[in-house]
Amino acid sequence: MDASTPTPVPPPGCPAHALGGRVPLYGPEFAADPQAYYAYLRHYGPTAPVELAPGVEATLVTDYPTALQLLQDNGSFRKDARRWRAFQEGLIPPDSPVAPLLSYRPNAMFSDGAEHARLRMAITDSMARIDTNRLSRRTEQISDYLIAQFGSRGSADLLGDYAKMLPLFVFNQLFGCPADIGDRVFFGINGMFEGVNAEKAAEVLYGAVGELVALKRNAPGDDVTSWLMQHQVKLTDAEMVHQLALLLAAGAEPMRNLIGNTLHRLLTHDDYAYRGGLIDEALDDTLWENPPIANLAPHYPASDMEFAGQWLRAGDLVLVSFAAANSDPALASSRQTGSNRAHLAWSAGPHGCPSKDPARQITVTAVENLLNRLPDVELAVPDDSLTWRPGAFSRGLTVLPARFTPITVSPARTMVRDAAPARAEQAAAEPSPERTGMWSSFLSWLKK
Secondary structure, X not given: OOOOOOOOOOOOOOOOHHHOOOEEOOOHHHHHOHHHHHHHHHHHOOEEEEEEEOOEEEEEEOOHHHHHHHHHOOOOEEOOHHHXXXXXXXXXXXXXXXXXXXXOOOOHHHOOHHHHHHHHHHHHHHHHOOOHHHHHHHHHHHHHHHHHHHHHHOEEEHHHHHHOHHHHHHHHHHOOOOHHHHHHHHHHHHHHHHOOOHHHHHHHHHHHHHHHHHHHHHOXXXXXXXXXXXXXXXXXXXXXXXXXXXXXXXXHHHXXXXXXXXXXXXXXXXXXXXXXXXXXXXXXXXXXXXXXXXXEEEEEEOOOEEEOOEEEOOOOOEEEEHXXXXXXXXXXXXXXXXXXXXXXXXXXXXXXXXOHHHHHHHHHHHHHHHHHHOOOOEEOOOHHHXXXXXXXXXXXXXXXXXXOOOOOOOOOOOOHHHHHHHHHHHHOOOOOOOOOOHHHHHHHHHOO
């Protein structure tokens, strides 16, 4: 920025000056218009000083080339959160809302070097075994079940009634969760991300996953849990629990937002209806302009260093803003002529998302089936009245109210062939009348 260019002022409501120049990435003002914040952050250069929550400071990468450089540099930067200096020095409040997501756990997300390669190989190889045709049928069946719950009303919250629930159902099937375990996985993941008694929710999630691991040790099935367990790297039960919890929890929140944000885009941009590749194009545009995870990919300098013109100390928390990098003004022209999938929404480098292909397939199938079943669906409220969930990491709506012509969904079993092999392991946890969990209800519906 040259001397003749005026320095941008913080967006309305941004108390950056009061924070010593750090820009807060939380609160309703940031949630309402994050792009205004990213535009302001760019005046610092490729990186900017931010506050993720009260008392939690970080450096945020907002520039696309710099973000790519960071994500691909596993020599200068580490992922092991035990290096986080502020946390180790007791500077992070124990009740900080961001601590559960950033604190170290022994999984692939927080590992480096040979250990990361080992854990990542097991995850990647196991996810690669997913049958794409079977996944589409499973997703469509779950979509039918969810639509059947609200179709006759003629209205629904497409986020709470659909986008939030569908990934959890799909993952429970992919990972072979019987009814009682699946219900607790639902409770745990929802509680962790909603912030409702999050510590208890995490305890329930890890307890349920531990039981799933024990179950699959004795009775393996045709599912990701069993494939992960049978992998040549020979994960211990403790390692299994942490990798499964990572896959289940880290998959549910982005998928919820991706389905919701894509539906929002389709319902607010009429021009998609007049172009080919309706859903695929809307999905790619969403990943560019409204990615489900806006800011994350925590990294820590291995030593004191200069990076992108800024001096960093060993153990400083550095994050990537996928949302800011994707909207980098320097990309505007190249995006028009280059690949529409060169965004960073799936991250990049050795820690790039290992499940992007299944995630894309689930999203396309979920959105397509909903639009086919509810062809006249539309927003029930003005677009500018919708609100977005606050927080530094995720980008998702609070609700997505819609209306449509009421329908009756036939309880046709589009996946009876897929359900049959799982009957034996489900029988041990047959939903009893007193069980009212969502996963139990779905399994009961499946067998009608």
